[in-house]
Amino acid sequence: MSEAVEIENIDVRLGKAPILRGVSARIHEGRIVALLGPSGAGKTTLVKALMGMNPVCNGEIRVFGKKVPSFEALSMVGYMAQNDALYEDLSALDNLVFFGSLCGVKEKAAKSRAEELLEFTGLGADKSKPVKKYSSGMKRRLSLAISLMNDPKLLILDEPTVGIDPLLRIRFREQFLRLRNQGRTIFLTTHVMDEAQNCDAVLLMREGRIIAYGSPSELMAGAGTDSLEDAFLYHIGLSEKEA
């Protein structure tokens, strides 16, 4: 099994403050991997480092073997930011086509793909509405659709389920599974244990470090508990002991 993402011992500083310290991780292709950690753990920083937006001082990141930052790596990645980054005055379709064309999708192809994705995310009926009239859930869905416009092999989703209702959360989960089944790798961040539970693998992060990595069951077994939350707490204690 090849690696979608290889993170090798990276340090990330924002300004002078060190945010990530010696982070290493591998994300296998075709898996849904959750980056789990409390707010302020450095999840978004790691995601941005993956996208080439944050400078990496030490170590190296590779996406499908391509060193980050590079345009090749970017073209294989679909990205959904923590906040919906949408053009509110434009319609959903316009947003999709625009981002699609930035990713190099030809206009005609972009349109049909946009229609497809609108159907996929259940926005087909509202495709011509300006985004400012969308609810926050619809915006999340549109953001997901945008991230899929370039038919990425790797989806990087920063807190995709924040602020959405449980029903939509379930729909998202289904969609993630469908996308994985299409052969895509999904790397998402969350601070909700529950959500991580349904992933193939979980990276536990705290204070800029990865403190544990494994499937939810492995992590729970390692900690001798049957809840991911307890496992998380266990690994926190372990990491503190190490320190």
Add this chain to the structure above:
Amino acid sequence: MRALYVAGRVLKQFARDRRTLGLLIFAPLLILFLAYTILNSTIEAPNVEQLNMPEDMAAAFAKEMNLTAAAGEAEALDDLKHLKTDAVIIYTEPDITVCLEGSDSSLTAAVKKAVASAMSSYVRDHVNAEALRKIDEQKRKITADIDAQIKSVQDSVTEDIKEQQEKIKSDIESRMSEKFEDMKEDVKDKISSQLKSALRKKITGAVEKAAAAQREAVKRQLASYQQGVMRSVSQAAESYAQAVRRALEEYLSEIGAPGGADFQMPAFTPPVITPPELTMPAMKLSFGMPSIDLSDIEMPSVDMPEIEAPVIGSSDIKVPDIGFSVEVADISYSYLNGSDDMGAFDAAAPYLMGFFVFFFVFIIAGIAFLRERISGTLERVLATPIRRYEIVAGYFLGFGAFAFVQTLLIQFFMLYVLGIQIKGSLPLICAVNLLLATGSLSLGTFLSAFARNEMQMFQFIPVVIVPQAVFCGLFSLRDAPGWVQALSKLFPLTYGARALNDVAARGMGFPDIAPDMAVLAGFTLLFLVLNTLVLKKYRRM
């Protein structure tokens, strides 16, 4: 290619954002219209109260303003204070004091202009006459004065001459008479001495002759007497010697002495007889000289010619004509560009056009780009394989297209609705405006990198926009301190506004404004490059 998508999206976004669209398109037009209305409305005639003005002056002033006579100084100033009038003019011969309210500069300027033009016509009509009258009076006075002076000089000269004449006459007379006396004496002397010497010569000659003759006679008598004496003496001596000899011979013969011949007779020397000295009797000649009388010779009289002092008639002196008249210059203005009825707005129009293009594009482009930053769409766009310069270029193109429309709109509004005259070429103005707009949008998008929110973007207005507006040439910088002029060179608007003014008001062509356009283009390029570099903050490549 991606830049075109960005540009297309920017335009699409604009099309959907009615509010921004309205602001960008109608706000400049509205402001321009308001500025036009205010700046081009001129105060026809200020309301003025006057105090103590002579009638003719008041008449001259009334032509230029609504002039009323004030009840009194205090009342007039009170009216002014309560803005019932625009000015109070107090005449205190020979000065005019204009009291102004002063808080409204356009009103102040209107009053000053009216006063100046009233004064000018007053001076022309009245002061000129007054001046001429005074000059005439002065002229007459001078003539009289000169006349009197001439007369007095003449009198004194005449007197002087007379005196001098008198003096000369007496001098000559006295000297002549002295000389005459001398001459007389001399003549007398000469005559007498000559006479005397002639007489004496004659007399002496005669006397001498007589004396000589007498002396000769005497001498002859004496000589003959002497001869006679001598002869008698020598005869006597001879006879005596003979007698002696005969006696001796006889004696010898008697004695019968031997030989008688050997005997030497003793030498006989006759006695020497000295004739008596003849003394001439002294002759005394005395004769009287005749006396010469010259007393009857008269001294001739000296006739002096009468010397006349020249008469200088006062009528002979011409007082030169001064030929003075007061000419109040008539001022007429001729304009290389513009005309007399060019209002403040017309003059400011090219600058206002430039400023509004610059300002609105700056604000809208800056805020639009800022919004991309804040909303995260910029980051999201950078998560695609787009190049940084493509984003900048896309924005540039999108806003450029929009600025083009806006520029055309502003331009046509000013031209056809507000009736601003444009001397130069319209396409050239459009080109400058467009260049200015690109400079502004590149500056706006660049500066938006340093703002966290819209409020901070607006904070750039007093720092970046206002100084440019103030220093762009709308207000003349000719006498501004050097640092202000140097500062104005750092602003894109300075070059844009100048180029616009050169074309619109002064009718210059492309070659004249090419340097300014080049600088503008340089600014644009600089800000575009800086913007591209600043985007590195969002993505490391």
